[in-house]
Amino acid sequence: MADDAPLTRDDLIGAMSKGIKPRDQWRIGAEHEKFGFDKSTLRRPAYDGDNGIRAMLEGLQRFGWSPVDEGGHVIALERTNDEGFTASISLEPGGQFELSGAPLKDIHDICDETGRHLVEVKQVADQLGLGFLGLGFDPMWRREDVPVMPKGRYDIMRAYMPKKGGLGLDMMLRTCTIQANLDFDSEADMVLKFRTSLALQPIATALFANSPFTEGRPNGFLTARANVWTDTDPDRTGMLDFVFEDGFGFERYADYALDVPMYFAKRGERYVDLSGQSFRAFMEGRLDALPGERATKKDWADHLTTLFPEVRLKQYLEMRGADGGPWSRICALPALWAGVLYDAPSLAAAWDLVKDWDIADHERLRRDVTRLGLKAEVAGRTVQDVARDMVAIARQGLKNRARFSGGMVDERGYLSELEDIADSGITPAERLLELYHGDWQGDVERVYRDFAY
Template sequence: MTDPITFDDLVGVMTKGIKPRSEWRVGAEHEKFGFDKSTLRRPTYDGPNGILAMLTGLQRFGWSPVEEAGHVIALERRNADGYAASISLEPGGQFELSGAPLKDIHEICAETGQHLMEVKMVADELNLGFLGAGFDPMWRREDVPVMPKGRYDIMRAYMPKKGNLGLDMMLRTCTIQANLDFDSEADMVAKFRTSLALQPIGTALFACSPFTEGRPNGFLSARANVWTDTDPDRTGMLNFVFQDGFGFETYANYALDVPMYFAKRGDRYIDASGQSFRDFMDGKLPALPGERPTLKDWGDHLTTLFPEVRLKQYLEMRGSDGGPWSRICGLPALWTGIFYDAPSLAAAWDLCKDWDIEDHERLRRDVTRLGLRAEVAGRSVRDIAVDMVAIARQGLKNRARFSGGMVDERGYLSELEDIADTGVTPAERLLDLYHGEWQGDVSRMYRDFAY
């Protein structure tokens, strides 16, 4: 029998992420909504043109199925370097690519392009399409099929106890995410603080969810608004990150105090919703009396924390709406330019180092409605976004990672530069189409903006 894990073991899970600059990589993730081209409805799991049929069809491209309780719930594929990418299902069947950790944005864009090509080939055979947006533009919660994944049943029952919009988060949102490395605890802290403070600027740049159930919803990022009323125990701006003494141990203590969702035993999810991981450490978890957690339990628990920036063995940028594939490449380019060039990281911190906790919280809420027109500490978000993208651009220039055509990574920022320079978010461009060319018909979004 192995010894019980200790607090130091919990911290060690995160410190294992420390790696030298020479080994730093970048990961990109994105989610997208599937829809039936005839009805625009979200696909069910089963059926001739359902999500399972998509997962089955994609296996021709070398993807291997991952099963849970007899259901295929994900696919995995390793690249030539041995790193794995996965395709997984969000609760409402949102299709997610969790890309492999790659060397540069050129590789990320190639991976994304290959994935979307494979998805389109299979989807066309099934009369399906896929749309990038932050919030489902047409369908109600009750219209969205639920995927057969055990953890989601537990989350769906628990979410309404903690906030009003948790089920919307599960069923009606999509995001783009970037994952980046650190080389020390001090480096992690600097990157965590900078990216957490600037995450609302990213939210504004990527805002792409102005519609709910076929009509304008009053937000530019309805997805970001959902996160303000999902579950205060596990979301938000993590004020403690900005306090003196923050480090791996602080984050581990925070995670210990976030109520659990579940513990997994084999294929079975044990409902531990609302229970304490600290009690689990003491063998006093009501759901599994007498049992103590494994490091796998701890790793699972860390995935149920949903702050705007999340720490695992890397830092996850979680503040951006889903969108077209050009912006899927843009998000990791933005944060890579800031994170992986020391002068750029320092310059980005200078943009936000004087903001206080009230600034962080107010800005997070304001950008959901105002986007780049929001203000913080006497400056417009648009002006900060212009500076932020320029800092990232310089960082990518300094990185000097070239493609086969001897082009560096700066080109992936071009769409973000345009958004920042014009001050017009993607959501506002969608609203202009809605009130103009589309004549109030949101269904046009599926025709004009599908992958």
């Protein structure tokens, strides 16, 4: 089916089911965002200017990255590896720098890719007087202090977001995350992985909690980023209760996505504002902004990217629950989820952890971990206890995967930091608060010096 051919409902379901692939073709994708800052002022860089985001994108092209233009602006970079898979660097609305890595075979490759990227970014940033920081929420700057990037879809989203929630603009401008993308080999495999990972997503959120500051002060949260998602847009966020219902599969997710109001459709380089309108009506050619035009396969793919649940289904599953952080935790998140989801006994053990939790448990846990982290409770257990079990299950799963680096070391080492967090019960956010109240003497600016890449 061509990208511009009209869609049927079966096409929508088929577009996701095409992600099914045999186990020997499974890959792992890692994504992470980070805040740029001017080393002299700590302010977030604008797009233009001698040391702006455009200059960063132009500087990185020396490493073999190819530019992606929109409306005369470079808004992304792409680079294809020796196996033909493409990684990209893209811009979030407030200039957050995102690496969307290529789909790779193991965590060793992911950590190599991440390290190479961070080294390249630092080389260019140093020349421009910029630094980059991995946190879940901007520790210093207000919304109005954050420059907005010149991408058409973001103008539409910025206008629509405040109509749906109080913190949508914070999500766009002041948050950074780490994500991991994983495959499935059947619809039943997708369903089990979706349910297990969705239930465990708040546990990962607690392990990676790393955003306790807002506008220079403690904000009362361990992960302000996760709290933002509780008041962004109820139509397209949350724990997706229907995933746990009997009969869930590709068809039910397609129906959910159809019911989520649209943001836009892209025609050439132009974004057409369709905010709040129905994709079903688009499929039937009933939108005034695009008279007579029917939604295409590309429109559906674009629409799926505007859904923001804690786990998102496209042609793979996206784990979306972790705050931005240092290089080590960028490697740790895909290791955690590959260990849990890519080994059948580990996946079964992880489902046993969560199978008796009800919908109220899921919703309460999602909110509680934003403030309490590993001290939250679910079904009579602390999140710390569940996190210990989850990390141990992942460790066994990685051992069973037996993917070795050139030094004959398997993937379990990437979990070491998470094991320390789970064993101690102290989140990264709490470590930052200890510094704030101790060595930093209440000076949040120290985070830029002590934790920049």
